Amino acid sequence: MIEGVWLWITFAALALTTVITRGSFILIGEKGRLPPTVQRALRYAPASALAALIVPDLLLDHGHFQAFNPKLVAGAVIVAIALRTRNPWLPFILGMGVLIALRKGLGW
Amino acid sequence: MDSAFRRGAREGMRAFLPISVGLVPWAIVTGIAMRSIGLSELEAMGMSLLVFAATAQLGTLPLIASGAPLWLIFLTGLVLNLRFVIFSAAIAPAFHEHSMARRLASSYLLVDGVFVAVSEKLRTADDPQWRWGCYLAPAVYGWMLWQACSLVGVLGAGAVPHDWSLEFMATIALMVMLVPMVRTRPMLLAAVVGGVGTVLLRGLPLRLGLFVAIALGIAAGFAAEHWQERRAAR
Known part of the structure; x- marks a missing residue:
């Protein structure tokens, strides 16, 4: 866990990523234009990055591969819900519900 | 305050209000997730006010919790x-006609929902004051709603028992964001390569596997799109 001054430095660094990306073209003004090829390639960055953070949490247990585990089951439920409804609460309620039921109820 | 600004503000709010509801659970969850890795109330709200980017906040929390190096956290935030x-x-x-201070504020306040709601209106409007109102009103309202709901999550997190695996809420939030994004095959491929790649490459030093996998995912998606277009053209 990062603590104390370093934690605040970390927040400042992250704040910088917010302003750098959001401000990139707004701050440059009229000179800046993104090449269309780069723009098209960048469209894939969020999906790739989000999956890169999600999948390890669903498949790894302390760095070890776990093909079948409570989080993966909860993850499947969340995807199924997110595909069917735009309700902003359901994925959280049912996803956490499944995970807690499997862990606490079944002791998995 | 002239009336063009006000008319713009009304128009911007009308477009953004309905979708702003979606911010509520997302902000509460972000508040809870920050507390679940052990940040204090003050630290969590500090992060919320400074960073003001849910995906980057949620995505870097595990790295902060595990004491990852600053450069890795910075690069991860940048990619997200x-x-x-x-x-x-x-x-x-x-924003071309506006001052640097206004452009800086606009940059900090630029979030997905506001962009989706007003970008088309801004593109077609001629009056700079109207545009400024149309952007600023929903952006400031969105910011206030977000911070207030984050605070609810931050303060409420303590009421939930520790063994409820609340940190999983962060992963759920990221999944809720990812699923609607993956509507085309190239996008799906980018996500699969990025996700599975990170698991397979986890042995690389300095957690470089994360970046290599994300880069491979972007390349895979882009290549698939290219290939799809070539096939369609034939």
């Missing part, structure tokens, strides 16, 4: 925020 470069490029013409 990359989509804003596209938004920024698209919305920038709306």
